[in-house]
Amino acid sequence: MSLSLTVTGLTKRFRGLLAVSDVSFTVPAGKIVALIGPNGAGKTTCFNLIAGVFPPDSGSVTLGGRDVTGFRPDQMCAAGIGRTFQIVKPFAGLSVLENVLVGALHREKRVPAARANALAVLELLGLDPQAHKLAGSLTLPDRKRLEVAKALATQPQLLLLDEVMAGLRPTETDAMVATLRDLNARTGITILLIEHVMRAVMALAEQVIVLDQGRKLAEGTPAQVTNDPRVIETYLGHDIPEGAAP
Numbered sequence: 157m158s159l160s161l162t163v164t165g166l167t168k169r170f171r172g173l174l175a176v177s178d179v180s181f182t183v184p185a186g187k188i189v190a191l192i193g194p195n196g197a198g199k200t201t202c203f204n205l206i207a208g209v210f211p212p213d214s215g216s217v218t219l220g221g222r223d224v225t226g227f228r229p230d231q232m233c234a235a236g237i238g239r240t241f242q243i244v245k246p247f248a249g250l251s252v253l254e255n256v257l258v259g260a261l262h263r264e265k266r267v268p269a270a271r272a273n274a275l276a277v278l279e280l281l282g283l284d285p286q287a288h289k290l291a292g293s294l295t296l297p298d299r300k301r302l303e304v305a306k307a308l309a310t311q312p313q314l315l316l317l318d319e320v321m322a323g324l325r326p327t328e329t330d331a332m333v334a335t336l337r338d339l340n341a342r343t344g345i346t347i348l349l350i351e352h353v354m355r356a357v358m359a360l361a362e363q364v365i366v367l368d369q370g371r372k373l374a375e376g377t378p379a380q381v382t383n384d385p386r387v388i389e390t391y392l393g394h395d396i397p398e399g400a401a402p
């Protein structure tokens with residue numbers, strides 16, 4: 157249920173702006189890795205390149221050793237990549253279960269089987285008691301969980317999570333961290349997450365990649381990167397993100 161991800165020399169320009177510049181890293185199969193860095197560092201652009209929203213100008217993306225560079229989003233999904241978006245947008249007028257079913261039907265065309273898969277995903281995320289509520293009526297923490305559930309419903313082997321802790325209170329963040337740890341332990345799924353909430357990064361990630369101005373600035377364990385003078389200078393030191401302080 158898990159695939160490694162390797163990006164090599166990933167580069168993307170928007171007109172004159174070098175949004176991602178020669179970025180290389182690996183997320184080993186089954187591991188949880190975080191992508192951090194200041195606003196505009198190129199984190200979401202990296203996700204968009206990995207998810208196939210647009211192709212890189214140069215560089216490659218390999219999934220479990222298979223070159224998927226330049227695949228479209230539906231092809232990336234079929235290859236095993238699932239993602240969430242920074243802005244959560246459930247179908248508010250559909251139930252939680254129906255929202256997840258939309259994703260499940262991408263993988264399984266028979267409705268009863270897709271429904272069973274969707275329910276299993278809700279159970280994994282602790283959302284099963286809410287299955288029949290309208291998505292629009294959920295609290296923010298549960299909407300964030302639903303976003304993860306929608307991505308999981310396509311049965312990915314690599315999950316890209318874009319700021320799923322943003323806006324959560326510390327206790328809600330801790331609950332999401334526990335859920336994601338449990339998901340990783342139970343399914344073995346590989347997870348790459350963009351996160352500003354350092355409390356969550358420290359608790360979840362085995363490796364952290366730091367981007368700044370499109371380039372990879374540092375890489376290491378959470379303890380290594382939070383003690384790296386370059387990371388403190390460009391990111392942690394100026395405006396200490398929530399939960400990063402000792």
Ligand SMILES: Nc1ncnc2c1ncn2[C@@H]1O[C@H](COP(=O)(O)OP(=O)(O)OP(=O)(O)O)[C@@H](O)[C@H]1O
Pocket residue numbers: 170173175193194195196197198199200201202
């Ligand atoms: N579609 C686009 N067209 C033009 N410029 C873009 C586009 N997407 C991103 N950029 C620019 O690329 C740079 C990197 O943006 P990106 O969203 O990847 O950063 P980020 O690290 O995810 O930031 P944040 O933490 O604020 O989400 C920024 O300067 C941004 O304005």
